[in-house]
Amino acid sequence: MHNNKYLKENPNQPLLAYHFIQALTRINLAAHTTSTKQRSHIIKHAAYVSMAFAAGNKRTWTHAVLHNRFPIKTRFHRLSGSRRSFIVSLSRNKETLHQAHLLRSLVPGGHAMEFSSLLMETANYIQYLTAQVRLMQCIVEKFDMHV
Amino acid sequence: MEPARSTGAGSGNSGNYTPEIAETLRFEEEIQSLMRDGSSPANGSSFTALLGLPPNQAVELLHEPGEIYRRSTAVLPLGCSPTFPSNAALVERAAKFSVFAAAGDSPQASHSGSHAPRPKPEPVDSDSGDRPQRPVKRKEGDRNKAKPPAKKSRSGEEGAGKPSEENEKLPYVHVRARRGQATDSHSLAERARREKINARMKLLQELVPGCSKISGTALVLDEIINHVQSLQRLVEFLSMRLAAVTPRIDFSGLDSFLSAECGRVVTVGSEMGMWTEEGMGNVGRRQEQNMCDIDVVQTETEEERQQWDRDETQDQHQQQQQQPHVFIGNPATALFAYDPVTSV
Numbered sequence A: 001m002h003n004n005k006y007l008k009e010n011p012n013q014p015l016l017a018y019h020f021i022q023a024l025t026r027i028n029l030a031a032h033t034t035s036t037k038q039r040s041h042i043i044k045h046a047a048y049v050s051m052a053f054a055a056g057n058k059r060t061w062t063h064a065v066l067h068n069r070f071p072i073k074t075r076f077h078r079l080s081g082s083r084r085s086f087i088v089s090l091s092r093n094k095e096t097l098h099q100a101h102l103l104r105s106l107v108p109g110g111h112a113m114e115f116s117s118l119l120m121e122t123a124n125y126i127q128y129l130t131a132q133v134r135l136m137q138c139i140v141e142k143f144d145m146h147v
Numbered sequence B: 001m002e003p004a005r006s007t008g009a010g011s012g013n014s015g016n017y018t019p020e021i022a023e024t025l026r027f028e029e030e031i032q033s034l035m036r037d038g039s040s041p042a043n044g045s046s047f048t049a050l051l052g053l054p055p056n057q058a059v060e061l062l063h064e065p066g067e068i069y070r071r072s073t074a075v076l077p078l079g080c081s082p083t084f085p086s087n088a089a090l091v092e093r094a095a096k097f098s099v100f101a102a103a104g105d106s107p108q109a110s111h112s113g114s115h116a117p118r119p120k121p122e123p124v125d126s127d128s129g130d131r132p133q134r135p136v137k138r139k140e141g142d143r144n145k146a147k148p149p150a151k152k153s154r155s156g157e158e159g160a161g162k163p164s165e166e167n168e169k170l171p172y173v174h175v176r177a178r179r180g181q182a183t184d185s186h187s188l189a190e191r192a193r194r195e196k197i198n199a200r201m202k203l204l205q206e207l208v209p210g211c212s213k214i215s216g217t218a219l220v221l222d223e224i225i226n227h228v229q230s231l232q233r234l235v236e237f238l239s240m241r242l243a244a245v246t247p248r249i250d251f252s253g254l255d256s257f258l259s260a261e262c263g264r265v266v267t268v269g270s271e272m273g274m275w276t277e278e279g280m281g282n283v284g285r286r287q288e289q290n291m292c293d294i295d296v297v298q299t300e301t302e303e304e305r306q307q308w309d310r311d312e313t314q315d316q317h318q319q320q321q322q323q324p325h326v327f328i329g330n331p332a333t334a335l336f337a338y339d340p341v342t343s344v
Helices: A013-029 A036-055 A060-067 A081-088 A094-106 A115-146 B002-013 B018-037 B047-051 B055-063 B065-071 B088-103 B105-109 B121-128 B140-146 B152-168 B185-207 B217-248 B252-275 B281-292 B294-299 B301-311 B331-336
Strands: none
Touching (some): A013 A036, A036 A060, A060 A115, A094 B217, A115 B185, A115 B217, B185 B217
């Protein structure tokens, strides 16, 4: 498996919408039994899951989101010996180290990747996050108008 | 998969050699001019920086130029087209060109006799085209130390020649060290890695709005982190709003419309359903009923037009009926088969 730059594809909007709406429908069925706060939590979870689903299984973060565990440790083993020493010493500054740690905590599954792949995953994650946000904004806006 | 792609690209190029040789020459000239100006993308620390690519990709560029072109069209900083000649013979010819340029240098350059014969047999070997695979990573650092440090002007051309030699070998790209830089393998590897990281940071900069003006890694990283955090907060906020709005809404018509429209798309995604753990559940069966009633969609086009005009699906309204009856049991729905009550 090559760790080069992936094709920067655009998120598949209809697929995203389809799964998210499906989830919403299902949540809607049990709307009378759940409180609003509960429901918002479920909807948030549904948003992430549909996002990860639309992105496909190739990405580390989707794997982490959907399977509720970090990617397998073999990712580290695949790296050559000389590289491994550089994983820990991410950079010279303490500040960059802190930022890298912060980024890892933000992106799901970020702790088990080295820095360059973390950056790639972040890029992909941002793409899908923006798509999801746009979708949700649209839904909310339309329903506000409708009612 | 890979041979098919390369042959495809090769068949496209195999007809005429001349324009491609001209392209190679032009590329080398541009590299030379870049080196002279001293203004290369990543401070010109290596050949791969001239390409603006990480070392792995620089090598792959020669293997499958078409693929790289498709992948990252915005990466190459030079004005030349990214279609490198993929024909092996052509690449050898390119190697010959660059070798002759460098050959004049090497006799004067190397002092130690043990290292001197090495540059010459290398290019010659690559011309023969059937070298055995060398599993050992050759440390260019030794050769660099042997030669006097005044090699800066040559690094461009030789760099152009070097990756062409790598065609039949393992994907190690030999980076020629510049004057005054450390040449041991550790720093080379670290430099390659740093370039890779810088290239990816640039990609991220383009993605995050308002980040391209900022210079400096730390600030850019701060911006990226802020952006991701704000996006996540937005998702949370919107989900709260949706939770408040949801009970009043009837989703079923929308659902069937979307499934009919996206059926094509979702069949592709159904293979992803293989790695979902849950079963189908009765929800899938409800979907069946929705999908069978396509005329239901017609009656609700009014409401749906309002809601989905953003999604440029207007033109597909009329095409719904012609669409074949979509697959029934979408295993992908199993992904969402969590009970609202139990999932929390």
